[in-house]
Amino acid sequence: MLELSLHRATCIAPFILALAGCSGNLDAAMWECQLEVQKGNAGKSAEANAERGRAIEACMLERGYRLDSEKSSCQPGSVSSACYRRK
Numbered sequence: 001m002l003e004l005s006l007h008r009a010t011c012i013a014p015f016i017l018a019l020a021g022c023s024g025n026l027d028a029a030m031w032e033c034q035l036e037v038q039k040g041n042a043g044k045s046a047e048a049n050a051e052r053g054r055a056i057e058a059c060m061l062e063r064g065y066r067l068d069s070e071k072s073s074c075q076p077g078s079v080s081s082a083c084y085r086r087k
Contacts, residue, residue, distance in 0.1 A: 026065065030081035033059035053077025060084050 037055045041048050054077045057067060065084040068074050074083035 026084060026086075027081045029060060029063045029065060030056075030079075030084065033063070034079065053079055 033056045036059055037052055040055070041052060056079050057077050060066075064087050066087050067076060067078060068083055068085045071083060074080070078084075
């Protein structure tokens with residue numbers, strides 16, 4: 001049991017350190033959102049994967065970014081960090 005807890009802590013520690021050093025970084029926020037959504041969709045159907053973009057956009061909103069509607073290539077649900085700006 002202790003070995004499992006130590007293994008989890010060892011796996012999680014680099015992510016926590018990376019997040020602490022990258023707060024406010026647009027690319028880091030996009031990466032975090034993509035990772036979070038990917039974990040939630042792992043092993044699910046194609047329909048669940050279709051919701052990926054909307055989930056990433058919602059995650060980016062929670063982190064203080066909004067979709068840049070001035071760029072014609074940026075549509076709702078975009079998964080590119082170039083399509084987001086600080087609120």
